[in-house]
Amino acid sequence: MKNLVRKNILNLTPYIAGKPIEETKRELGLKEVIKLASNENPLGVSPLAIAAIKKNLSAVNRYPDIQGFCLKKKLARVLNLKSTNILLGNGSDEIIDILIKTFVQEDENIITADITFLEYEIIAQVNGRRVIRVPLKYFKYDLAAMKKKIDKKTKLIFIANPNNPTGTYVTKWELQDFLRDLPESVLVVLDEAYDTFIDVDDFPNSLGLIKDNKNILVLKTFSKAYGLAGLRIGYALGEPELITYAERARQPFNVNSLAQAAAIAALDDKKFLQKTRRTILEGKEYLYDQLNKLAVAYVPSVANFILLDAGKDSILAFKEMLKYGVITRDMKQYGLKNFIRVTIGTKKENERFIKIFKKVIGCR
C-alpha cells in the first residue's frame, strides 16, 4: 500500500517526544519519576485556570467558539494589540502548519537553523515544502549566514528565539541587522515560546517590531510558563491583513473550549506566573553552580532548560538517568551526540537531577 502514500510522508523522520511519566513508571516499574524532558511548568497548573476549566465543563457538548472571541479580546488587552492581530492554534505546532499552508507555494522554500525546534522541518515536509537548514554558530542562530541563503523562492524564515534546544537567543541588534533590507516577499516568524523566562536586556521587542514591520509574525504559547501544555493552545501575532489570510487556512474549531477558558484565566494569574519565573531563574542558578562544580560544559540559557555535555553518548546518558526515574531528553534527533537537555524543575527536582547526574557521569 506504500505506493498510495506521498513520498514526502514516507521520507520524513517523525518527531520523538519527551517520555511521559506514566509510561516510564509502567515500563520500568518505578514509583517515583520526575520529568525534566519537555520544558513544562514544574509548578503544575494555575489555580485560576483550573477554576475556569471547571466552570466551563458542563458546556463541552457545544462546539468551541469558532473565533476565540473572548480569548482574543483578553490577549489584545494584555498585549496592547487588537483582536485582529491574533491567530489562535491547537498549540504552536498547528500555527506552523497554518502559516506554511497559507503562504508557502509548492516551489518555495523555508529557512531555519539546523539545530532548532524540530517541528518547523517536519511540518514543512508533511506539506511537501523544502527547508534550508543553516548551521548554528556557537550554538546560536547564525542570522548573517541565514540571510545569505535567502533566494527568490524563500517565503518563510523560522527563528526560535530563544532557541530550543540550545537556550541561546538572538539580540535585538542582530535581529535589526537581519531585518534590514530583507526582501518584501519574505515573512519572518519569531517563535517566542520561552519568552517569559528571558532575563537579559538586549532581547528583541517583537511586539514593537510587528507594529513597524508588516512581514513579521510572532508565535507564543500557553504550553510553557502558563502551564497548559496538555490543553494545546498557542497563537500568532501579526499584521491584521496577514492574520486574515492565515485565518482562512485555520480549521474552524481548532482550539478546544476548555483551552480557551483556561488561557483567559491563566493570563490573569500574575502570581502563578511570577512564581514560575522565580522558580526557573533560581533553579537555573542552582544548576549552573552545580554543573560548574562538576566541570560539566553547558550552554548558558535564557529559557527554562539547559543543554549540557553529558560526556558520553546522549542516549546512553538518557537511559542511565531514566533507570533512576529522571526523564531528560536525549539530543540524538537534534544531531548533538553527547548532549542532553534538562528542563529546569522545582528545587527538589533539580537536586534530584544533580544527584543522579553525578552517578551517571561517575562523580560524587
Next chain:
Amino acid sequence: MKNLVRKNILNLTPYIAGKPIEETKRELGLKEVIKLASNENPLGVSPLAIAAIKKNLSAVNRYPDIQGFCLKKKLARVLNLKSTNILLGNGSDEIIDILIKTFVQEDENIITADITFLEYEIIAQVNGRRVIRVPLKYFKYDLAAMKKKIDKKTKLIFIANPNNPTGTYVTKWELQDFLRDLPESVLVVLDEAYDTFIDVDDFPNSLGLIKDNKNILVLKTFSKAYGLAGLRIGYALGEPELITYAERARQPFNVNSLAQAAAIAALDDKKFLQKTRRTILEGKEYLYDQLNKLAVAYVPSVANFILLDAGKDSILAFKEMLKYGVITRDMKQYGLKNFIRVTIGTKKENERFIKIFKKVIGCR
C-alpha cells in the same frame, strides 16, 4: 500583501459555523436561547466524562500522551479492533486534513457529493487539492454517478454516511455495488459521525468492511452522541499499514489530554449514550408528526437533525427564528435556498422549535 498568499487560500469560501448561544444572547439581548444548529448532544455532557476531566485537571501542565495509548486501547476493546487500526485527531476535521496530506498528491483529485459536509472541500482547497463534487440524487449520495467520475488521478472518496445536512444514508447494498471492482489506487472514506442514531437495518457494517477491504477508512467522532464537541476528538479506523502512514502526517500532540481522558470515560457511559439515542429517536417522531401536520416537506433522516423546507428564503427563515431565540442552520452555504437544518433537541427544545417555526411560516 495579497501577493504573498497562495491562490487556493485566497479563493476559498471559509466555513460558517452554527451561531453560538452566548453570541446570540449578546447580540440580540435575549435571555433564553436554544441552539439547534450544530447537531450537538442536547443532554449535555456524560457525567462520567466530567468526572474523568476533573481527575486529570491537575496534570494539564504536561503534554498529552503522544500516542493516545490508553484511549486507543479502550477503543480497540470496545470496537473489537487493534490499537494499530486507530488514528486520533483534533476532531474529524483534522483527520480529513491528515488523510489528504498523507495520500493525495499535488495532481490527484478527491471525489465527494455536492451537498455534504463542507469541510471535505474546504480542507482539500487549503491543501491545494482538486475536488470533484457529484450532485446528490433525491437528497442522497449518488454512488453510481460518483463511480463514473473516478479517473486515474482519483485518490480519495469521501462519503458522509449518514450525510450531513440531508440525514440520508447509503445502504449496505449500494455501498457493496460501489466498492465492487474499485481501482486499488482509490481510498474510500466513510464518515460516520452520526452512526449512533441509525435506526435502519440496511446500514453498512463498516467495521466489517475494514477487515475485508484494505482501501476503506472509517471516521468516527466524540462530538455528536458522546457530547464532547468542545473538547475536539475524532478518529479514523483502517488497515494498520494505512494508519501507520497517516500517523506520520499527524502532529504529535494533536489531541489534548482532557479530550483523551473524557473520551475513555464517555465510552463507558452506556446509560448516557442510550438516553441520548432515545431522546433523538423520540424527538424525531415528534418533529415528523408536527411537520406532517403543518404539511412541511422534510427529508427523512437517520441522524440527529432534519433538513426541512422553510417555504421561504433560508437566511430569512433562520433570522426570523433567531429573533425568538431559536438558532437553526440556514442552508445557503450548502446551496439549498429554501431549506433550514434543525438539530433534534430535548422534548422542550423541540416543542419550542415547532412553536416558533409555526410563527415564522405563518401557521398556528
